Amino acid sequence: MSTYDFQPAQEDAAIMLEPGRAKPKPTPETKHFWDGCKGGKLLLQRCGDTGRAYFPPRPFSPYTGTRNVSTFEASGRAKLHSYVIHHRPVPGFTPPYAIAVVQLEEGPRMMTNIIDCPQTPEALQLDMDLQVVFVPMDEEITLPLFKPASK
C-alpha cells in the first residue's frame, strides 16, 4: 500500500530471534501486511459494507464478499486468547515456548508468540493485556510478536 510511509522499527531492534523459524513468503494479497510489519505498523483490513475488521489479509470482505475494503493501522493492543506451551524442540525455538493466539482490540485473532514473559501457565494468563512488538527475522520479514502491556 503506497499510502503508508514505512520506517524501520527502532524500539525493539535489540530483540533477536533464533535462526531457523519457518519464514513466510508474502503473496500479492498479503505483501502490504508484511511491508507494514517491517515499518512498525500492524495493518488490518476493514469490510466496506459492515465496517468489521478482518484477518488474514485478502482484497475482499469475508463477511459480504464486497471488494470495497480498506487497510488501516491497528492499535497493536490485544488480549491473550489461548495458547499451548510446546515442550519439544523445533527449528528456531528453544523449548518450552508458547504458541499463542491473541485477540486484537479491533476483533480479529492472530497466531503469535509472547515475548518478555516467562513461558509458564502462571505467567501466561488468559485475557492478559498485550502489546504488539515488531521483531525482524531478516532484511525481508519482520514478525508481529506480543509482550505483556504493563512492561
Add this chain to the structure above:
Amino acid sequence: MIKPGEIAVVGAAETTRLGVIPDMSQIMLHADAALNAMADAGLKPSDIDGVACVGPMMPQQVAHYLGITPKWVDGTGVGGCSFMLHVRHAAAAIHAGYARTILITHGESGRSRINATPRPAEPEGLNGQFEAPFGPFGPPTLFPIPVLRYMKARGVSHEDLAMVAVVQREWAGKNPRAMFRDPITVEDVLNSRMIAYPFRILQCCLVTDGGGALILTTADRAKDMPQKPVYILGTGESVESNMVSQMEDFSSSRAFRIAGPTAIEAAGIDRNAVDHMMIYDAFAHLPLYGLEDLGFCKPGEAAGFIREGNTRPGGKLPLNTTGGGLSYTHTGMYGMFALQESVRQMRGTAPAQVPGAKISVCHGVGGMFSASGTVVFSNRAP
C-alpha cells in the same frame, strides 16, 4: 432426497495387522484393507464400480492397483474425517445411479513412513505465512491451541481432560487389537510426559500404520449379500478455517455444529435413541467438543458426563469403544477406524460389543478443527 436406510455398508475390514507394519507400503495398506473388505462382502474387484480415497491422484492409483474400472471416483481429502465424507458422497452417488457398488479405502504408513504422503512446507500459503512462523510443529501443537480457552469458558479442569484418556483406556482393555491396553489413572495421565501444555503424552493420539475399507451398495442389493447390512440413516459434512487460529469460537466447532445435527436430522432419530457413539479423538478434548456440539450434552456438561461414567463400559452412551485414537490406533487419518467400529457394533461383532445396540453415531474431525463429517448407522432398516 435420499431416504434413511436406502444405502448400506456390505463390506468392512481393517488391514490384517494394525500398529507397526514395517513391511508394507502405503498403497499396499490400502489394498490389504480393500481385499479384506471385498472378501468380507463376497465381492471381487470386477464387482466394484466406484472408488473413494483421500488425496490428489490417489483414486486412480488405488483403482489401478486393485484392478478396478470405476465410473465414479472421489478423492476428497479434508483430513482424518475424509472417510465420513466419502460415505456421504458415495451414498449420494449410489442414490443418483452414478455407481452401484463403491469401495472406500484408507491406508497410511503413519509410523513406518513407507511411501507415506509428504507434507511439504508452504511458505506462501496462509498457514505458512500466519501460523508456521510462530513455531507450531504438527497436530500436537495446533489441535490443542483452543483447549485453554475451552477450559476457562466451560469450567473444565485438567483432571476432566485426563479422565477422557482414562475411560478410553478402559475400552481399549477389551480390544485385543488396541495398541495400549493397560489400565491408567488420572494421576498417570497428569504425570505423563508433557508434550504441549495443557496436554501430556497420554492425551495425544498414537502414531501407527494401518488401513481400512468399506463397501457400500443399495439396501435392496444388500439383502442378498453375506454380511448383515448396516444401514446408513443420515450423514452430514462441513468445513471451517484451515487455520486453527481463525476458528470462530475456540469452545465449539462450527463444522461439528453443522455436520453432526445435519446427520442426526437426516436420520430422523432422537438423540436418546443412540446406543453407541464414536467421536474422533486425536486429542483428549475432542470427545468433549463432540458431545456438546452434536447436542448430546449442553455446553459445559460434557466433562461431567464423562467423569460420571456415562461413556464407560456399562454407561448409557458407550463412546469410543475401541479405545479410540488415544489407545486403539491412529495412523494419521483415524476416521476410517471410527467407521469400522460403528459397523462392527451394528453387526454385533465388536470385541467390546454394546449389547443390543441398534443405532451408532460416528463423528469425525479433520485438519485440526477445519473439517467434519458425521454418519448415523443402524442395523435395522427404518
